[in-house]
Every structure is written in structure tokens, then in C-alpha cells.
Amino acid sequence: MKALLATLLGLLCLAPALAFQVTDDRGVTSVFETTPQRIVSLLPSLTETVCALGQCQRLVGVDRYSNYPDSVNRLPQLGGGIDPNLEAIVRLKPDLVLLSRATRVSTRLEALGIKVVALETKNHADVKRILHTVGVILAVPEEIGAAKIWREIQTGLAAATQSIPPKARNAKVYFEVNRGPYAAGESSFIGETLQSLGVRNIVPAALGPFPKLNPEFVLRANPDLIMLGSRSMQGRVDYPGWSGIKAIAEHRICVFNLRDSDTVVRPGPRLAEAARIMAKCLQDQYP
DSSP states (O other), X not given: OHHHHHHHHHHHHHSOOOOXXXXXXXXXXXXXSSOOOSEEEOSHHHHHHHHHTTOGGGEEEEOTTOXXXXXXXXXXXXXXXXXXXHHHHHHTOOSXXXXXXXXXXXXXXXXXXXXXXXXXXXXXXXHXXXXXXXXXXXXXXXXXXXXXXXXXXXXXXXXXXXXXXXXXXXXXXXXXXXXXXXXXXXXXXXXXXXXXXXXXXXXXXXXXXXXXXXXXHHHHHOOSEEEEOOTTOTTOOOOTTGGGSHHHHTTOEEEOOHHHHHHHTOOSTTHHHHHHHHHHHHHHHXX
């Protein structure tokens, strides 16, 4: 059934389309005469969005961190979002490059005649919006593309919330995204997921989505549970004075493996899977 759906989507997307325009998160409007067929993605969440919409076959290159679904690992890697390999991108002759606003080569690519769409995901609403925007660009009908995926995400989030043990409700949680410490605040997409799961994020929205904290802040907040979402942390929580934090004293620390870490820290179509991973942490820590 999935193979048939992918074939139908492919035929729909190859059909002639009227010219359309898209305004990206820089405020730049691009006019498309035809649906792009050769796409470079320089952000893992955008790579996953293209594939979730059933259009992985149109990707001709990705950034070094894009690794899901497995099929993208066969594509040329073109550097990172911050340091992309401009020459390698140009050689692939893409008719569209998807990237984040932070990527610095947008102007240079556009000067070479390559269309660029910059999209930035900060929260759940952005995930929904970007699914729609990319779906429009790829000519994937809304009801079998972005709208369907978003309904599945909402269903998955609700199921994850229902699975939370009563003892875990209102637990104070600290989610560390990277060493620094850099945290996921209430206003981030991770923070929104934690809120939907019924726990309390110790990092208020006023500090921003992903603030760098003074370790003393976490010590004073004294979280009940710590989640470590960085690929490089390997379970390290050795900041000065943290041995007295309740979560550490009671060994309530969830260290996500590399694959799960990628899932929970990427704001894309795997939001529901990320919620299930965080819910499993709460289930394990509050049996």
C-alpha cells in the first residue's frame, strides 16, 4: 500500500503545475515555474520533512547530519548547515536548496541562479506550517501530505500523554540539549512536548527556547528528572555542585542513545516519536 501511495504521489508531482510562489522565513519570495525535482537539504528536519511527504527520491544531496530515513545515507554529504560545501552543492545542479535561516550561503547560491528556501522551526506550530510549505513546493496534495502527517502527529502526542504514569505528573524536568549547559526552555518545541506530557520544565519561556544556563540555575531549580539529549554528552552531568540535585541523588537521569537523541532534538515530522521516547523515560523513572 505504501509503495502504491508513493507511486501515485510521484505521478502527481510530475504533472505540469501552474507557477506558484513561496515566501520563506527570511521574508524572501521565490517564484516556481515548475515543481522542483532536484533538491538539496541542509537541515536534518527538512530532509525528514521531504521524506515524510513521500518525496525522498527527489533529494540529490544532504548535510552531514541528515541520517533519517536510512535511504538518505546513500546521498552525497555536503557539509553542515553552518559550513556547507558550496562547490559540491553547485555540481549537483539542484533546482532548490532547503536550509535554515542560520546558513550563510543563501545569497551566494541565489547569485548563482539556484532557488533557496530558508525555513526555521522553533515550536510545534512551525512544524505544522513547514510541513504545509514544503508540501506546497513539492506539489503534494494537502490531505494526503501535510494535513495527514499533522493528524498522525497529534494522535501520537495524545497517546504518549495518556501513557504517563500518575507519579510522573508535574515532575520538575530539566532537558539538556548540549554541554554548556544549553537547555530546552518552555517556549521550544521540546518544551512544548514536555508540557503536553504533563511535566514541569524548570526553564521558563522568558529565557528563550534554548538558553545557555549558569549551572547554578539548575542546582537551585533542583529538578526531579534530567533528560540528556545531546549526541556528545554520554551521560555526563558533572557540573560543580550538581551531585546534590534531587534527580542525580535519586538516579533519575535519562540518557538517550544516538538514534533517540536525533529524534528528540529535531523539530520535524517525528514529533510524536520524540514524545513516545520522552514518555518512555518517564515510565522507566516512575514505575
